[in-house]
Amino acid sequence: MQTNDLPPTPTPAMKITGVKINYLHICHTKLWLFSHNITLEHEHDNVSIGKMLHEDRYSKNKKDITIDNTISIDFVKRRNGVLELHEIKKTKTMEDAHLHQMYYYLYYLKQRGVDAQGIMNYPLLNQTKEVLLTQDDEINIENDMHRIEEIVTGRMPHPKRIKICPKCAYLEFCFCGGGGD
Ligand code: SF4
Structure with a gap:
């Protein structure tokens, strides 16, 4: 491939983290609130179960890797010379958002000269999924990175009720003040 076939490397003015990519694919209001440091996240049972899965089944690998305070990986390992980034998920409910987050991790590392592949682990479903960029x-x-900049630098997107709202830490913020639909 010719180098001029490559898309230009974006230079976003703001820090784009994996969580922001994830929220872009879940809820733009959540993305905006989180990006403006309005953090109401607290420990749900979900988190505890996740931690338990994490500790029981994957205890041998190097865990909770954070790079540049930008990407955060459940664990990494090297298989046949290939660096694998592993994420552990309980369900596939948010699969699309989780996959985009993993693509971003792979992209972020590739921009810095590190080739890797992703593996999504669903221990409760006894499934794994390979993710290649x-x-x-x-x-x-x-495109996601530019979209995040547009959303975050604009006015807060009006909250709209979606399936995950009852489990979202911003529920009261969005709806108990009468601000949402
Ligand atoms: S409560 Fe619903 S609308 Fe509000 S941030 Fe969370 S997911 Fe988005």
Whole structure:
């Protein structure tokens, strides 16, 4: 491939973290609130179960890797010379958002000269899914990064009730003041 076939590397003015990519694909209000440091997240039972899964089944690997305070990986390992980034999820409910987050991790590392592949682990479903970064994924990630900038620098998106609202830490903020639909 010719180097001028490559898309231009974006230079976002703001720090784009994996969590922001995830929230972009879940709820724009959540993305905006989180990006403005309005953090109401607290420990749900979900988190405890996640931690338990994490500790029981994957105790041998190097865990909770944070890079540049930007990406946060459940655990990494090297298999046949390939660096694997592993994420552990209880369900596939948010699969799309989780996959985009993993694409971003792979993209972020690739931009810094590190090739890796992702593995999504669903221990309760006894499934794993391999995630490889394609050139289309890279273009999508760059679009996501620009979209995040647009949303975060604009006015707070009006909250709209979606399936995950009851489990979201911002529920009261969004709806108990009469601000949402
Ligand atoms: S409560 Fe619902 S609308 Fe509000 S931030 Fe959470 S997911 Fe978005």
